[in-house]
Amino acid sequence: MSGNRAVAYLKPGTVEVQTIDYPSLELRDGPGVAPENIGRTCRHGVILKVLATNICGSDQHMVRGRTTAPENLVLGHEITGEVIERGPDVEFTEVGDIVSVPFNIACGRCRNCKERKTGICLHVNPARPGAAYGYVDMGGWVGGQAEYAMVPYADFNLLRFPDREAARERLLDLAMLSDIFPTGFHGAVTAGAGVGSTVYVAGAGPVGLAAAASAQLLGAAVVFVGDLNAERLAQARSFGCETVDLTRGEPGEQIAEVLGEPEVDAAVDAVGFEARAHGADAEEAPATVLNSLMGLARAGGSIGVPGLYVTEDPGGIDADARTGSLKVRLGLGWAKSHSFTTGQCPVMTYHRQLSMAILHDRVRIARAVNAAVIPLEEAPRGYAEFDQGASRKYVLDPHGALNGVTAA
CATH class of the missing domain: 3.40.50.720 (NAD(P)-binding Rossmann-like Domain)
Known part of the structure; x- marks a missing residue:
């Protein structure tokens, strides 16, 4: 594949759906990418077909111009998807797996990761501890408000749902596991x-x-x-x-x-x-x-x-x-x-347990946050309405996996 539709920040108050490069298992140069990260190979990574990706209040801080986010930064750190390609060093994650992606990018090897402090991994961001997808000063990892996304250190980072059909049925609730629920x-x-x-x-x-x-x-x-x-x-x-x-x-x-x-x-x-x-x-x-x-x-x-x-x-x-x-x-x-x-939530501390609470009907988190599904192309509308105070959690649906699904 050659193209990939994605949501990019242009200037304060403006986002745009653009066609960007299809992801590869290498971090290329681009908006916000730390120079030391350019060319970083991710044999341990996977390519996801994004099934759900959410607009977050943290994204809004950037879109309002309240950070130093660069023009054309691809947004999105709340990602749920299906594995369609895996790197040669991936051992336990399989093509076809439905997975939740913690917004924290973590190597699984450093001191902090071994202490379950995955929000402050020492190896994924040259500028400071901790990294995230599509976020300013977080290493330059490409955001997931897109049709396809690359996830590094897949065996460590990804939460795999063993029952694909059950995951598909509760996909809107499970989409909250990448960030806001944990x-x-x-x-x-x-x-x-x-x-x-x-x-x-x-x-x-x-x-x-x-x-x-x-x-x-x-x-x-x-x-x-x-x-x-x-x-x-x-x-x-x-x-x-x-x-x-x-x-x-x-x-x-x-x-x-x-x-x-x-x-x-x-x-x-x-x-x-x-x-x-x-x-x-x-x-x-x-x-x-x-x-x-x-x-x-x-x-x-x-x-x-x-x-x-x-x-x-x-x-x-x-x-x-x-x-x-x-x-x-x-x-x-x-x-x-x-x-x-304070600080980033270490998502992996909680996400498996919370997924069990969702799958066994102990909580209806999509209903609580009033999740609203919209197509990827309508992301600018979602950002504008959210910024105006709409009481909704906008979930982008790049491939129609959530057609007709509501939080009710």
Whole structure:
């Protein structure tokens, strides 16, 4: 094959479906590719026919111009596919396998990978620990919002679904395993959600909704979700969450209406660096969520931070924000003995267990995040609607594998 339709970032606010090279088992020069990675051979890799690939809030940060992403960067780090070609060093992954691709690219050989810290692999990105597909400063690995994609270190990275027919039947739910479901689950776990706990999730986007569903799966007694967007709050209520309307101001009083006190056992930041202040017509205030959660989490509690924070933000509100330096009330967190967990979710820590929960009907994650299937060619519409606050998780369907499938 010679062509491959893919979604590329052009400039702030604009993406385009382009024809790019069909993938090979070599990392070629291209937008965002680290010079040291050019020509890197991947005999250990596979080529996938992409069955589902999702638009992520992290992609939106780039498309809004809030990172240093280069023009024509091919987007997409949430990939589910079918193996159609394998490299000569692949031993256990077979052509025809249906697989989920963790968004973290990991070698399986370095110290961090051996410690299951696959979000900070030491060998896949010359610039810093950790890599991802189709993301700025993450090594230049080509994104998966495409018809076909290459995955390196396939035997280590891929989650194979043994029953192809069962995987096809639950493909829309399984498509959430590459990122948002494990990421939301990681946020809930690291915040200390468990049986009988009270949990507050800041942000009712897809990751926040996944974190809320995860807290329920973990046995939480009450799960609150806070947001400024009424449609997203309605989606959180649709699967049993209490909601906090942040246009009314700080969340403590609304939490106290349910619990009798303005604090929770566990708190999750599913917003990240583009946070806004609380209240009607709130302006951007990037430290708002972190500071709010330190106020809400009980003394001795934990705060999970799956929301993205960056080291460079060209659109930051001031000089500090442009370098990721936020005015966080660390003294408050210290005084309350809070624990914080940040960074990329190590997807492989969770994805097999979560796949079992999906396949055995313990969770309907596509329904919780309101997954909406659209053709690859309609990706620009999906990006625009998501940016305008639509309460949907857009799933691109390059080959029609999800024709007629809905999250209902």
